[in-house]
Amino acid sequence: MALNEHLQAIYQDIVARNPGEAEFHQAVHEVLDALGPVLVKYPEFSEHKILRRISEPERQLIFRVPWQNDKNQVEINRGFRVQFNSALGPYKGGLRFHPSVYLGIVKFLGFEQIFKNSLTGLPIGGAKGGSDFDPKGKSESEIMRFCQSFMVELWRIIGEHTDVPAGDIGVGTREVGFLFGQYKRLTNKFEAGVITGKGLYYGGSQVRTEATGYGCVYFVNEMLKSRNLDFAGKKVTVSGSGNVAIYTHEKVTEFGGKVIAMSDSNGVIYDEKGINLETIKQFKEVERRRIKDYCDHHKGARYTPNGRIWDIPCDVAFPSATQNEITGRDAKTLVENGCIAVGEGANMPTTPEGAEIFLNAGVLYGPGKAANAGGVATSALEMQQNASRDAWTFEETDKKLQDIMKNIFQACSEAAEEFGSPGNLVKGANIAGFIKVARAMISQGLI
Numbered sequence: 001m002a003l004n005e006h007l008q009a010i011y012q013d014i015v016a017r018n019p020g021e022a023e024f025h026q027a028v029h030e031v032l033d034a035l036g037p038v039l040v041k042y043p044e045f046s047e048h049k050i051l052r053r054i055s056e057p058e059r060q061l062i063f064r065v066p067w068q069n070d071k072n073q074v075e076i077n078r079g080f081r082v083q084f085n086s087a088l089g090p091y092k093g094g095l096r097f098h099p100s101v102y103l104g105i106v107k108f109l110g111f112e113q114i115f116k117n118s119l120t121g122l123p124i125g126g127a128k129g130g131s132d133f134d135p136k137g138k139s140e141s142e143i144m145r146f147c148q149s150f151m152v153e154l155w156r157i158i159g160e161h162t163d164v165p166a167g168d169i170g171v172g173t174r175e176v177g178f179l180f181g182q183y184k185r186l187t188n189k190f191e192a193g194v195i196t197g198k199g200l201y202y203g204g205s206q207v208r209t210e211a212t213g214y215g216c217v218y219f220v221n222e223m224l225k226s227r228n229l230d231f232a233g234k235k236v237t238v239s240g241s242g243n244v245a246i247y248t249h250e251k252v253t254e255f256g257g258k259v260i261a262m263s264d265s266n267g268v269i270y271d272e273k274g275i276n277l278e279t280i281k282q283f284k285e286v287e288r289r290r291i292k293d294y295c296d297h298h299k300g301a302r303y304t305p306n307g308r309i310w311d312i313p314c315d316v317a318f319p320s321a322t323q324n325e326i327t328g329r330d331a332k333t334l335v336e337n338g339c340i341a342v343g344e345g346a347n348m349p350t351t352p353e354g355a356e357i358f359l360n361a362g363v364l365y366g367p368g369k370a371a372n373a374g375g376v377a378t379s380a381l382e383m384q385q386n387a388s389r390d391a392w393t394f395e396e397t398d399k400k401l402q403d404i405m406k407n408i409f410q411a412c413s414e415a416a417e418e419f420g421s422p423g424n425l426v427k428g429a430n431i432a433g434f435i436k437v438a439r440a441m442i443s444q445g446l447i
């Protein structure tokens with residue numbers, strides 16, 4: 001994946017301006033790699049320096065988050081919000097609470113979000129935020145105090161027409177509730193559309209909890225259909241056991257597939273009879289336990305500490321935990337074991353080497369930008385319902401999600417075809433997402 005001379009110069013400039021941000025460089029490289037033929041067809045994008053402008057965030061906020069733990073000791077974390085691009089609508093993107101969070105991670109996620117949000121066809125710009133706070137092992141009161149302190153800074157730059165955060169790793173409905181409560185208190189406004197992923201009884205949307213996982217399975221189903229295949233009888237592995245992984249499992253099972261392995265950051269469980277989803281939901285959504293406890297309840301299952309989930313033979317793989325979790329070696333193993341499709345629930349879960357192996361082997365490969373866009377799309381539907389003070393049914397919202405995922409698959413396939421890489425949905429997603437944003441940026445003048 002070598003860039004041409006023009007794109008290489010742009011890439012080098014971006015790397016030099018953003019030192020030490022490896023994940024951001026990787027995300028930029030992948031987008032640039034798709035754009036050679038686009039710049040030939042649309043020379044105005046180069047004249048307007050769109051690539052350099054689009055890779056510079058419009059605004060970035062880094063802030064101190066002081067809070068007190070249950071022993072009354074002071075703790076300090078760092079908070080981030082990167083408002084990357086507002087050409088298509090208010091900034092939109094989740095908040096990640098994980099000890100690995102630093103500016104380079106937030107920028108890679110925010111950059112990806114620009115194109116993902118564009119692909120949804122909905123009016124949302126791109127952003128991301130988070131903190132190096134580790135929610136693991138914290139009490140509910142500690143989480144609440146942290147969220148409240150985080151919002152004491154964040155509230156200044158968000159708003160329903162400005163920037164609308166949501167969840168991501170470590171931020172679910174509970175945290176969104178604490179964040180929203182504090183925003184309401186600081187602004188003296190019940191501004192439901194300021195954050196998405198809210199509880200159903202105060203402005204949340206049906207299907208938002210399920211949306212990323214369901215959407216990813218809808219996307220993979222479209223890929224399978226393009227080869228006259230379906231999920232029936234397929235063996236499936238899903239990494240992670242959080243929000244995305246759980247609802248991926250649920251929809252795969254509904255479509256007739258069997259999820260035989262899942263994981264968390266400590267290890268992998270394998271159950272050849274199929275992982276019992278009710279146990280996983282109870283452990284992860286209610287009791288917040290580790291996945292290894294699964295084997296205490298399901299004797300036929302096996303737990304491997306620090307195991308490699310991608311060594312387990314499967315037909316379809318759903319990386320749904322974190323970035324760069326599928327290495328070149330893992331991709332090679334998956335291909336050798338007969339994997340025919342990969343749907344990226346996580347953001348950028350495959351290294352560039354891994355992605356190349358999938359594409360060269362003809363694996364149906366759905367990149368995160370496209371395959372996991374159902375989450376943010378349903379967040380935008382939540383914003384629509386908040387704006388009209390409406391609440392749609394589960395079926396209505398799910399139908400809209402299905403249509404959006406079909407459209408995204410279509411748009412990516414068509415763009416890949418039009419720009420000379422038929423079947424390459426990585427290029428297709430980047431091209432289709434980029435063109436719309438680039439046009440909007442030109443229309444809005446030099447900003």
Ligand code: NDP
Pocket residue numbers: 098167168169170171172212239240241242243244245263264265266320321322323345346347372373375376
């Ligand atoms: P959750 O916090 O609900 O779950 C994350 C899961 O991934 C957990 O099982 C966690 O294990 C595991 N995990 C996280 N970090 C690591 C790591 N460094 N190494 C190994 N395992 C890890 O997050 P989500 O399910 O919401 O998010 C999962 C992925 O999906 C992320 O990449 C996110 O960006 C992406 N995504 C999420 C969307 C959403 O709507 N939630 C939308 C689009 C993309 P443990 O508990 O041990 O940490």
